[in-house]
Amino acid sequence: MTDKQHNWQALLQGRTPTPVQAQAIPALLRGEDVVTTARTGSGKTLAFLIPAAARGLGRAVRGMQPEVLIITPTRELAVQVRDVARELNLSAGRITGGITPQATRAEATGKGVIVGTPGRLKDLITKRELNLSRVQYVVLDEADELLSLGFLRDVGDILRAAQAQARTRPQVAMASATFPAELRSVAEQFMNRPTRIDVNVPGAPAVPQDVLAGASDAxxxxxxxxxxxxxxxxxxxxxxxxxxxxxxxxxxxxxxxxxxxxxxxxxxxxxxxxxxxxxxxxxxxxxxxxxxxxxxxxxxxxxxxxxxxxxxxxxxxxxxxxxxxxxxxxxxxxxxxxxxxxxxxxxxxxxxxxxxxxxxxxxxxxxxxxxxxxxxxxxxxxxxxxQETQGRKQTPRPPQQATRGGPAGSTANAQRRRR
The missing domain is CATH 3.40.50.300 (P-loop containing nucleotide triphosphate hydrolases)
Known part of the structure; x- marks a missing residue:
């Protein structure tokens, strides 16, 4: 581990590390794959960005060949994560729906960190405009949403493309405030013996294996x-x-x-x-x-x-x-x-x-x-x-089954990918 990695706390600019940062950052700097579940507002974004900055990843590159790839379920979150990355002096751009192909290229070209939504990322990978050969670190932010059926196929394709194209196997981190037990088995298909870090709130949920962290101070x-x-x-x-x-x-x-x-x-x-x-x-x-x-x-x-x-x-x-x-x-x-x-x-x-x-x-x-x-x-x-009835989220199937299960997606799935 380099001196810069040892001094990762300097990137917090005098702030005390939150519990999730204190646990997740050292594990990520050791090169471990990590599944992190912690309450909202607990500092998860910095917990997965600081290891990239401390390792010297996310510098300016040629073309669209990022070293760090961060996947989010919504455009707004992608913009937010990109802005936090820039505050750490990382070269960061975003790839999401809602902007023109020309604006996307201007935003993402030369950036060592790409933050994007699944549908647009997969589209540019398929068109070979986004090259994942240099990717060393992949993050799924709001991983429980990304591994639900609305996004699962696209996210699985992106992760498989990263693992196939990259020169060395990328490190994978997943973070969320909730991580139901059935999603862990899906997540672990893309990870190498992941370290599990659960910074939970008092009071066990009804299903012990489910982790539902939230705003306990409210x-x-x-x-x-x-x-x-x-x-x-x-x-x-x-x-x-x-x-x-x-x-x-x-x-x-x-x-x-x-x-x-x-x-x-x-x-x-x-x-x-x-x-x-x-x-x-x-x-x-x-x-x-x-x-x-x-x-x-x-x-x-x-x-x-x-x-x-x-x-x-x-x-x-x-x-x-x-x-x-x-x-x-x-x-x-x-x-x-x-x-x-x-x-x-x-x-x-x-x-x-x-x-x-x-x-x-x-x-x-x-x-x-x-x-x-x-x-x-x-x-x-x-x-x-x-009593009113509302659509419930379906229990996710393993990626292989989801991939074989019919055409590219139902109307509901297509709507989620367009976020």
């Missing part, structure tokens, strides 16, 4: 409401959360249509605030405009689909509101983790209508105790006749 609340009163209720909580200057709130809706409709209504209910929507059908310029408004404080209210639950870091999120119950416990954890980050306070609020009580009971059972709001008598009063 205050977790549940409030009963009705469909008709839902937006009036959330407006009241938002006003309270934003009474003091600064900060923001994040509201989660189940569908793109609901995001649009509720954003319009909340703009009327909260006339002194800018309500910023974020959903997958928005073009890239609108998505980037939304994130800029939030990060610059021009907007303090984000309403989004679960696209915003995956790793997106916003300054001082005081309140997260589940306008609709998440489809899975994993999604609930990712949503909740937008608040109470890096030691700051925050509140995670479930607004529960009678139609969603059954789904909430299913999600609640799988959450660690530390992430559960106090139980209320009403939530167990379930009328089966009015």
């Amino acid at each position: 205050t977790h609340l549940l409030v009963h409401t009705t469909r008709d009163d839902l937006l009036d209720t959330v407006a009241e909580h938002v006003r309270t959360a934003l009474a003091a200057p600064g900060g923001c709130v994040v509201l989660f809706s189940r569908t793109k249509h609901l995001v649009k409709r509720r954003a319009q209504k909340l703009t009327t209910l909260l006339p002194h605030e800018v309500v910023a929507p974020l959903e997958g059908n928005m073009d890239q310029k609108k998505r980037e405009r939304t994130m800029t408004l939030l990060r610059e404080g021009q907007s303090r209210i984000l309403i989004a689909t679960d696209i915003a639950g995956r790793g997106i870091d916003l300054p001082e999120v005081r309140l997260v509101v589940h306008l609709d119950v998440a489809s899975t416990a994993e999604d609930h954890v990712h949503r909740s983790g937008r608040t109470a980050r890096a030691g700051q306070p925050g509140t995670n609020l479930v607004l529960l209508t009678p139609e969603q009580r059954q789904l909430w009971q299913s999600v609640r059972r799988k959450l660690p105790q530390a992430l559960q709001p106090p139980v209320t008598p009403e939530e167990k009063q379930i009328d089966p006749a009015i």
Whole structure:
């Protein structure tokens, strides 16, 4: 190990390493493949970028021949990781949907670190524009999402291409706030005896092998409401959360249509605030405009689909509101983790209508105790006749089966790849 690798803590610029950084970085510097699960806001991005910087990877290169390849499920997260890499003086670019081929080449050419979404990465690999022969280090950020069926085929193809093209077998790191047990067997097919690092929160989940880390410092609340009163209720909580200057709130809706409709209504209910929507059908310029408004404080209210639950870091999120119950416990954890980050306070609020009580009971059972709001008598009063049904994520199959299972993907899979 070089002197620079020994001095990796200098890259934190005086900050104390978080638990996940203290455990993961030395393992990665030893050359081990690593699966890391830790709560959101715990410093996972630096935990997998610092080893690259300490080893001297990620320098400027010729063409599109990166030394470091980082795969993310969303465009917003790709941009965020790229920007953090640049803060470490790494030469970093991104390859995602939503930008022209010319802009992609300008962004990615000469960069030692490429951060991208699966569909676009695979497309450029297939066209032989992205050359993986120099890749030494591959990271899957939000690995549980990337190894679900919506992305599994593309991610598997990218990892196999990296292993086939690279001069030496690339080191692989996977990081997420949630990592269900069934995904570990999929992950390990691409890794060499991976080291498992779980920095978990108090309270064991219902399935011991599942790891659901989340924002344990948040205050977790549940409030009963009705469909008709839902937006009036959330407006009241938002006003309270934003009474003091600064900060923001994040509201989660189940569908793109609901995001649009509720954003319009909340703009009327909260006339002194800018309500910023974020959903997958928005073009890239609108998505980037939304994130800029939030990060610059021009907007303090984000309403989004679960696209915003995956790793997106916003300054001082005081309140997260589940306008609709998440489809899975994993999604609930990712949503909740937008608040109470890096030691700051925050509140995670479930607004529960009678139609969603059954789904909430299913999600609640799988959450660690530390992430559960106090139980209320009403939530167990379930009328089966009015319960809403939501699409559940399928249990992932091994990559070989997923690859053989029909055409390139269903409509749902195609939509996820276009993120």
